[in-house]
Amino acid sequence: MTTTIEDLQAEALARIAVAPDGAAVEALRVAYLGKQGSISALLKTLGAMTPEQRQVEGPRIHALREQVAAALAERKEALEAQALEKRLASEKLDLTLPAPEAPRGAVHPVSQVLDELAEIFADMGFAVASGPEIEDDWHNFTALNMPETHPARAMHDTFYFPDQMGADGRKMLLRTHTSPVQIRTMVADGAPVRIIAPGRVYRSDSDATHTPMFHQIEGLVIDRGIHLGHLKWTLETFLKAFFERDDIVLRFRPSYFPFTEPSVEADVGYAEVGGRRVLGGDGDTPGHAWMELLGSGMVNPRVLEFCGLDPTEWQGFAFGVGVDRLAMLKYAMDDLRAFFDGDVRWLRHYGFSALDVPTLSAGVGVRA
Ligand code: DAH
Numbered sequence: 001m002t003t004t005i006e007d008l009q010a011e012a013l014a015r016i017a018v019a020p021d022g023a024a025v026e027a028l029r030v031a032y033l034g035k036q037g038s039i040s041a042l043l044k045t046l047g048a049m050t051p052e053q054r055q056v057e058g059p060r061i062h063a064l065r066e067q068v069a070a071a072l073a074e075r076k077e078a079l080e081a082q083a084l085e086k087r088l089a090s091e092k093l094d095l096t097l098p099a100p101e102a103p104r105g106a107v108h109p110v111s112q113v114l115d116e117l118a119e120i121f122a123d124m125g126f127a128v129a130s131g132p133e134i135e136d137d138w139h140n141f142t143a144l145n146m147p148e149t150h151p152a153r154a155m156h157d158t159f160y161f162p163d164q165m166g167a168d169g170r171k172m173l174l175r176t177h178t179s180p181v182q183i184r185t186m187v188a189d190g191a192p193v194r195i196i197a198p199g200r201v202y203r204s205d206s207d208a209t210h211t212p213m214f215h216q217i218e219g220l221v222i223d224r225g226i227h228l229g230h231l232k233w234t235l236e237t238f239l240k241a242f243f244e245r246d247d248i249v250l251r252f253r254p255s256y257f258p259f260t261e262p263s264v265e266a267d268v269g270y271a272e273v274g275g276r277r278v279l280g281g282d283g284d285t286p287g288h289a290w291m292e293l294l295g296s297g298m299v300n301p302r303v304l305e306f307c308g309l310d311p312t313e314w315q316g317f318a319f320g321v322g323v324d325r326l327a328m329l330k331y332a333m334d335d336l337r338a339f340f341d342g343d344v345r346w347l348r349h350y351g352f353s354a355l356d357v358p359t360l361s362a363g364v365g366v367r368a
Pocket of ligand 1: 176177178179218219257259260294295296297318319320321
């Protein structure tokens, strides 16, 4: 017995000391201390010994086991330290090399144009208002003077929520225009009002120039003594700033919207240059034509009444225009669907630098 323990000890410590790697250390652990290991086998012999024998052999065998376990741990640590040394010596980082260029995102043209519009209207004293995209029937239609049976509702075919009723007991819907923000603003804040309301709107429509979701911007001014001249000046000033051309000419054409009276459609003059429509100039002059751009008018007194305002005291004008359309016109893009495809190649081509914040002083539409 005596020789066995000593032999085993000498052999184990010698082999552990020269184990070349982690796997070899592990193999030795199994060979000595594993279930079938030789030291484990020695421990099992204690059971068959007399108490006197056990008193002598027990502490020796346990001491051997601890010694071998400690040697294994030490060897493992030493090998790991060696490996780390080697790696540190071989892997060098040259901090003087230029860093690889990180991919940079681009600002979507719609976001860019929305920023441009906010900047232009802020300069004219307009605040930005917003409303929910899931709207109730009253705000989207009724309060805008489009009662249930009104034929204008047919042009606003949209997506309804069959199981979700609004406070008016009617189905909730995805708003068909930004005009309900007019109602929400007047109901919440009364008059006077001077806001723009940009946002997403929805219609069940889809082809090259219509997508089920698109963007509009609404404008609303309510005050005392507001007339059509204020509307015309505001639209002209806005369009000249937005298209960055002083020769933008507006034409008002009589139209109909339930929420305005009178209603006008605003057209802008343009010329066809190299297959592209370039805004500017009087549409009636040779080589020019008119393009329908936006809807507007004087707020219908019935709408003011729906919002609790006295139409003999307050008047106002409103307008609504497609933001995507403005972006397409200004930046010469022709497929609306590409706006919402999420193709990064398109975005890389048409997108804007995030550092290019539109300001009136630097030009609202600087492309990087
Ligand atoms: N809401 C209208 C639409 O989506 C656009 C519009 C026309 C808005 C005239 C207005 C307005 O504020 O006065 O077709």
